Amino acid sequence: MSRAASLYHPVTIGTVRIPGNIFLAPMAGYTDVAFRTVAVREGADCTYTELVSAEGVLRNSKNTHSLLRRSPEEIYWGVQIFTSSPYAAGKAVERIQSLTTPTLFDLNCGCPVPKVVQHGGGAALLKDPSLIYLIVKTMKESTSIPITVKIRSGWDAESINYRETAEAAVLGGASLVCLHPRTRTQGYGGKSNWRHISDLKSSLSVPVFGSGDLFTPQDVARMLEITRCDGVMIARGAVGNPFIFTQVKAFLQGTPPPNVFVENVSVEKRLAVALTQLDLAIEAMGESLACREMRKHFCSYVKGIEGSAGFRNRIVHAETREQYYRLVAEFTRSSSS
Numbered sequence: 001m002s003r004a005a006s007l008y009h010p011v012t013i014g015t016v017r018i019p020g021n022i023f024l025a026p027m028a029g030y031t032d033v034a035f036r037t038v039a040v041r042e043g044a045d046c047t048y049t050e051l052v053s054a055e056g057v058l059r060n061s062k063n064t065h066s067l068l069r070r071s072p073e074e075i076y077w078g079v080q081i082f083t084s085s086p087y088a089a090g091k092a093v094e095r096i097q098s099l100t101t102p103t104l105f106d107l108n109c110g111c112p113v114p115k116v117v118q119h120g121g122g123a124a125l126l127k128d129p130s131l132i133y134l135i136v137k138t139m140k141e142s143t144s145i146p147i148t149v150k151i152r153s154g155w156d157a158e159s160i161n162y163r164e165t166a167e168a169a170v171l172g173g174a175s176l177v178c179l180h181p182r183t184r185t186q187g188y189g190g191k192s193n194w195r196h197i198s199d200l201k202s203s204l205s206v207p208v209f210g211s212g213d214l215f216t217p218q219d220v221a222r223m224l225e226i227t228r229c230d231g232v233m234i235a236r237g238a239v240g241n242p243f244i245f246t247q248v249k250a251f252l253q254g255t256p257p258p259n260v261f262v263e264n265v266s267v268e269k270r271l272a273v274a275l276t277q278l279d280l281a282i283e284a285m286g287e288s289l290a291c292r293e294m295r296k297h298f299c300s301y302v303k304g305i306e307g308s309a310g311f312r313n314r315i316v317h318a319e320t321r322e323q324y325y326r327l328v329a330e331f332t333r334s335s336s337s
């Protein structure tokens with residue numbers, strides 16, 4: 001077995017054993033059931049919903065329920081909640097279990113968006129590790145499904161406290177911690193500080209996953225090798241490029257198939273997968289919403305393809321399935337001629 005091959009392995013999260021350690025990260029506005037299904041088909045070992053409001057679950061909000069849709073192809077599937085209330089977290093976990101059967105529950109402690117942090121949720125929890133402890137503990141007492149927690153390095157550069165927040169989560173009963181090593185203040189800018197992942201890995205008793213700046217198979221191999229983390233969650237690197245999962249696994253196993261890098265995935269294949277995602281989205285949310293949601297995905301699928309600017313300009317106005325199929329056919333014809 002090559003050195004890289006030993007980096008790809010199963011991971012045990014509490015009572016659950018997942019056959020591989022390359023996950024799709026939760027992404028609000030992106031990781032809906034259609035995108036997750038495509039990611040699984042392309043090799044993601046586990047997927048997460050985007051963040052779901054615990055209070056929304058309790059209010060029976062229609063939007064929240066649509067976020068809880070699971071594809072039969074998602075064998076290993078996490079539901080991520082956000083809240084600042086231990087009570088709401090516990091009740092939401094109970095309610096979700098009466099509706100569906102996640103493999104994992106995750107607590108979001110990283111979302112930087114004002115409407116989430118203003119209510120004390122997401123990254124605001126980083127300011128209060130004892131609240132993270134209480135929320136995780138209440139979730140743990142409300143379910144036998146393993147709990148994972150996704151954190152950032154800290155609120156800002158002056159308050160780096162990932163060790164403290166991760167320890168609070170584990171004390172509360174978390175079975176895995178994923179660290180995105182940026183602060184809330186950094187948002188998604190700058191470079192993620194992988195040293196924080198190495199440091200956390202060396203200090204925590206449960207599996208540690210890393211997230212941040214994983215755009216190529218080499219990035220993933222480097223993170224696994226340098227930080228010794230137990231697995232990764234790929235986020236922006238998978239948007240318009242779900243192929244990255246197969247590529248990463250092939251790269252780590254030392255058996256690259258012919259099209260191992262995204263620039264080598266043909267235009268035809270990229271657009272065929274994008275159309276499959278469109279059809280899955282239509283099935284899940286209806287044609288009108290799916291066509292709006294898929295515009296950004298199509299723009300990402302053709303990123304870097306020569307002559308795609310005109311296609312992107314047209315696709316952002318597409319409103320029907322028929323329009324998508326027509327624009328794709330035209331673009332494929334023009335790029336192969």
Ligand SMILES: Cc1cc2nc3c(=O)[nH]c(=O)nc-3n(C[C@H](O)[C@H](O)[C@H](O)COP(=O)(O)O)c2cc1C
Nearest residue numbers: 025026027028050051150180211212213214235236
């Ligand atoms: C558009 C977008 C939405 C995101 N939504 C979530 C979310 O709902 N829950 C979460 O834990 N992280 C969320 N994240 C953070 C990602 O999961 C990931 O940790 C972060 O983007 C770093 O990885 P990357 O640099 O490889 O993109 C989001 C990131 C982006 C770009």
